[in-house]
Amino acid sequence: xxxxxxxxxxxxxxxxxxxxxxxxxxxxxxxxxxxxxxxxxxxxxxxxxxxxxxxxxxxxxxxxxxxxxxxxxxxxxxxxxxxxxxxxxxxxxxxxxxxxxxxxxxxxxxxxxxxxxxxxxxxxxxxxxxxxxxxxxxxxxxxxxxxxxxxxxxxxxxxxxxxxxxxxxxxxxxxxxxxxxxxxxxxxxxxxxxxxxxxxxxxxxxxxxxxxxxxxxxxxxxxxxxxxxxxxxxxxxxxxxxxxxxxxxxxxxxxxxxxxxxxxxxxxxxxxxxxxxxxxxxxxxxxxxxxxxxxxxxxxxxxxxxxxxxxxxxxxxxxxxxx
Amino acid sequence: xxxxxxxxxxxxxxxxxxxxxxxxxxxxxxxxxxxxxxxxxxxxxxxxxxxxxxxxxxxxxxxxxxxxxxxxxxxxxxxxxxxxxxxxxxxxxxxxxxxxxxxxxxxxxxxxxxxxxxxxxxxxxxxxxxxxxxxxxxxxxxxxxxxxxxxxxxxxxxxxxxxxxxxxxxxxxxxxxxxxxxxxxxxxxxxxxxxxxxxxxxxxxxxxxxxxxxxxxxxxxxxxxxxxxxxxxxxxxxxxxxxxxxxxxxxxxxxxxxxxxxxxxxxxxxxxxxxxxxxxxxxxxxxxxxxxxxxxxxxxxxxxxxxxxxxxxxxxxxxxxxxxxxxxxxxxxxxxxxxxxxxxxxxxxxxxxxxxxxxxxxxxxxxxxxxxxxxxxxxxxxxxxxxxxxxxxxxxxxxxxxxxxxxxxxxxxxxxxxxxxxxxxxxxxxxxxxxxxxxxxxxxxxxxxxxxxxxxxxxxxxxxxxxxxxxxxxxxxxxxxxxxxxxxxxxxxxxxxxx
Numbered sequence: 001x002x003x004x005x006x007x008x009x010x011x012x013x014x015x016x017x018x019x020x021x022x023x024x025x026x027x028x029x030x031x032x033x034x035x036x037x038x039x040x041x042x043x044x045x046x047x048x049x050x051x052x053x054x055x056x057x058x059x060x061x062x063x064x065x066x067x068x069x070x071x072x073x074x075x076x077x078x079x080x081x082x083x084x085x086x087x088x089x090x091x092x093x094x095x096x097x098x099x100x101x102x103x104x105x106x107x108x109x110x111x112x113x114x115x116x117x118x119x120x121x122x123x124x125x126x127x128x129x130x131x132x133x134x135x136x137x138x139x140x141x142x143x144x145x146x147x148x149x150x151x152x153x154x155x156x157x158x159x160x161x162x163x164x165x166x167x168x169x170x171x172x173x174x175x176x177x178x179x180x181x182x183x184x185x186x187x188x189x190x191x192x193x194x195x196x197x198x199x200x201x202x203x204x205x206x207x208x209x210x211x212x213x214x215x216x217x218x219x220x221x222x223x224x225x226x227x228x229x230x231x232x233x234x235x236x237x238x239x240x241x242x243x244x245x246x247x248x249x250x251x252x253x254x255x256x257x258x259x260x261x262x263x264x265x266x267x268x269x270x271x272x273x274x275x276x277x278x279x280x281x282x283x284x285x286x287x288x289x290x291x292x293x294x295x296x297x298x299x300x301x302x303x304x305x306x307x308x309x310x311x312x313x314x315x316x317x318x319x320x321x322x323x
Numbered sequence: 324x325x326x327x328x329x330x331x332x333x334x335x336x337x338x339x340x341x342x343x344x345x346x347x348x349x350x351x352x353x354x355x356x357x358x359x360x361x362x363x364x365x366x367x368x369x370x371x372x373x374x375x376x377x378x379x380x381x382x383x384x385x386x387x388x389x390x391x392x393x394x395x396x397x398x399x400x401x402x403x404x405x406x407x408x409x410x411x412x413x414x415x416x417x418x419x420x421x422x423x424x425x426x427x428x429x430x431x432x433x434x435x436x437x438x439x440x441x442x443x444x445x446x447x448x449x450x451x452x453x454x455x456x457x458x459x460x461x462x463x464x465x466x467x468x469x470x471x472x473x474x475x476x477x478x479x480x481x482x483x484x485x486x487x488x489x490x491x492x493x494x495x496x497x498x499x500x501x502x503x504x505x506x507x508x509x510x511x512x513x514x515x516x517x518x519x520x521x522x523x524x525x526x527x528x529x530x531x532x533x534x535x536x537x538x539x540x541x542x543x544x545x546x547x548x549x550x551x552x553x554x555x556x557x558x559x560x561x562x563x564x565x566x567x568x569x570x571x572x573x574x575x576x577x578x579x580x581x582x583x584x585x586x587x588x589x590x591x592x593x594x595x596x597x598x599x600x601x602x603x604x605x606x607x608x609x610x611x612x613x614x615x616x617x618x619x620x621x622x623x624x625x626x627x628x629x630x631x632x633x634x635x636x637x638x639x640x641x642x643x644x645x646x647x648x649x650x651x652x653x654x655x656x657x658x659x660x661x662x663x664x665x666x667x668x669x670x671x672x673x674x675x676x677x678x679x680x681x682x683x684x685x686x687x688x689x690x691x692x693x694x695x696x697x698x699x700x701x702x703x704x705x706x707x708x709x710x711x712x713x714x715x716x717x718x719x720x721x722x723x724x725x726x727x728x729x730x731x732x733x734x735x736x737x738x739x740x741x742x743x744x745x746x747x748x749x750x751x752x753x754x755x756x757x758x759x760x761x762x763x764x765x766x767x768x769x770x771x772x773x774x775x776x777x778x779x780x781x782x783x784x785x786x787x788x789x790x791x792x793x794x795x796x797x798x799x800x801x802x803x804x805x806x807x808x809x810x811x812x813x814x815x816x817x818x819x820x821x822x
Contacts, residue, residue, distance in 0.1 A: 191693055191694055192689065192692045192693055192694060193685035193686065193688075193689045193692055193693075193694060194692055196678060196681075196682065196685055196694070197685070199671070199674060199678065200671050200674065200678070200682055203671040203672065203673050203674050204667070204668075204670065204671050204672065206667060206668050207662075207667070207668050207669055207670060207671055208671075208682075209630070209649070209650060210628075210630060210650050210660060210662055210668055210669075211650070211654075211682050211683050211736070212649075212650050212651035212653075212654040212655075212683065213651075213682070214649075214651065270671065270673050270674060271673050
């Protein structure tokens with residue numbers, strides 16, 4: 001307490017903390033790019049970049065929602081389930097007919113947001129911890145897939161959805177959607193009163209409530225948005241794959257959490273943001289791509305991911321402890 | 324035991340310490356006799372915590388020496404300090420809430436049996452001895468989390484004793500206690516001292532210092548102002564030593580006559596503790612709400628603010644009944660609550676100052692949900708000037724401000740909503756005398772502007788100094804209404820405690 005009243009010291013602490021939490025992840029990204037240029041220069045070939053950015057977009061769109069959920073001190077394990085559900089619903093509703101695409105997507109969106117609503121209601125009204133609540137919803141959604149499809153998904157993906165494969169150089173439609181959504185949500189988080197309320201809710205829910213912020217409503221809305229974003233990612237993935245696959249989204253839920261964590265969003269809420277998450281997504285995908293390019297076993301990806309998250313978490317921990 | 328050559332158990336000579344070029348302690352010498360209570364007072368930032376951290380080994384002094392029990396220990400480690408018999412009890416208690424009383428006292432030092440397992444019998448009997456020595460009656464098997472903070476603190480003291488401490492440092496122990504709990508703490512301190520233990524007692528509350536201390540040392544701006552036997556001082560002399568301002572000047576005189584009733588509660592009860600409480604507050608009036616911790620003061624505040632639901636009774640504002648389902652309803656009706664626990668309920672500790680100040684009026688500074696940053700900046704700048712908040716910029720995280728400045732930010736946040744009634748729960752807890760004075764002045768200003776204030780406080784001197792009227796609560800009910808000019812600390816305590 002005493003030492004914090006001395007101006008110089010607090011500035012020093014502040015600068016170190018601000019640097020690590022604000023720019024540390026970009027520094028890491030630059031270093032990674034330099035390393036990649038040295039050992040896997042073929043990463044920078046147009047085709048490789050195109051594939052990588054498409055993967056970034058699919059993960060990145062979910063990571064936007066995941067980041068917002070984490071900002072309200074939550075966690076969403078159901079996003080992978082929502083993606084699979086999207087692909088099943090789209091195929092079933094449209095049954096391969098192009099003119100049914102809008103209705104199919106709308107239906108998926110409604111179903112997806114219902115999952116988000118379920119998450120939000122369990123967490124706020126029933127006080128179920130986010131980990132458990134979203135896991136429960138994941139099981140429910142997966143169970144529903146199985147019961148509905150009997151293990152063999154029916155329906156067909158409309159051909160027109162292949163438009164997501166359209167690309168110009170390494171710029172593809174998914175990449176543009178990812179960039180567009182990031183711009184929208186960065187503006188929402190930083191420039192609107194809703195964004196402020198999200199941070200306040202995560203930072204101190206009790207203080208937020210006593211300041212007149214409808215904390216529960218904010219939390220529910222964030223879970224609904226996260227599921228909505230998962231539906232968008234699911235539509236893109238479905239269009240890309242062109243058929244319904246129950247394992248289409250394996251690992252996306254945990255990877256999106258990893259991206260947010262690497263990007264500096266804290267598990268305890270109120271700290272972090274999308275600018276960091278973008279870098280987190282890029283780092284994870286670049287590493288995964290490099291593993292493939294070097295020709296290492298695919299298992300190596302997990303080990304590297306683990307090491308990267310560990311490094312990020314310890315650095316952020318150090319920075320936050322510093323004051 | 325105390326056959327040291329020096330007549331002091333502890334001598335700290337010429338201690339200096341600076342952080343990155345800013346001096347926190349400058350040539351401070353401090354001596355403590357065995358079997359005495361030595362109070363250490365001073366404003367926030369005066370260097371008390373730094374001095375204690377150096378004593379406990381948590382920080383290393385840049386220069387100077389520490390002589391403890393006749394031996395030179397210029398660089399203590401925390402473990403050495405403990406082994407030598409120095410125990411520090413911090414404000415944030417270091418207890419494991421899920422463990423029992425006995426387990427907590429001997430945490431990490433449990434007596435073991437032949438198999439290397441914890442010897443429950445010896446553990447319990449040793450714990451029992453310690454508690455008896457302190458005159459505390461607690462069930463050894465209770466989980467510490469189920470105990471009141473006052474009892475938790477006593478367990479910390481028992482823990483210190485179990486380590487054979489000769490010197491116990493208490494860092495603002497009273498900040499979390501009230502009334503009879505404090506009396507009990509004082510009894511324990513007296514019995515410790517009788518047993519030859521020395522106590523260094525850090526406090527913001529002067530009345531306690533006069534009650535319990537034998538000697539008092541005053542720190543100001545990192546330097547020792549003086550060390551004197553308490554008998555040689557009176558209250559205003561001590562205040563003057565601390566802040567260079569006398570007591571008469573601390574509580575600004577009320578020059579304002581209360582007007583019509585603005586807020587009235589009739590027979591309100593809640594599911595928790597409140598039982599048929601009725602009260603009124605007039606425009607431009609400060610009503611002091613006294614009572615022990617747990618008497619229902621905070622619950623009353625929360626009920627009037629819509630944070631807790633009413634089970635029965637009614638609240639009216641300017642003669643019209645209002646229904647409060649949540650704080651947001653109260654805020655719309657121009658009622659504000661400055662909560663008791665600044666860190667837990669008042670602040671967004673990880674967010675910038677700017678967000679903290681504007682959080683209550685986001686609607687006013689945004690159009691279609693988009694924030695007007697320029698307007699926000701103006702508001703923050705205005706608040707900074709008006710309340711002389713010491714801060715670098717609005718983007719600075721609020722955790723880097725001192726307690727007093729944080730409290731000013733909380734007040735600034737609420738004043739943005741232009742409230743007509745402000746409920747302040749312990750508005751000056753844990754902040755230094757200088758900042759207190761500024762908050763008292765602000766309260767008087769608000770008063771003059773016709774704002775009604777309900778002030779909850781455990782500091783009776785503050786209740787008496789600031790209130791027009793005083794309400795005393797006990798066990799969920801208001802048991803007395805007193806005019807502050809016609810009452811005394813003793814009378815308030817009597818109403819608050821007698822069965």
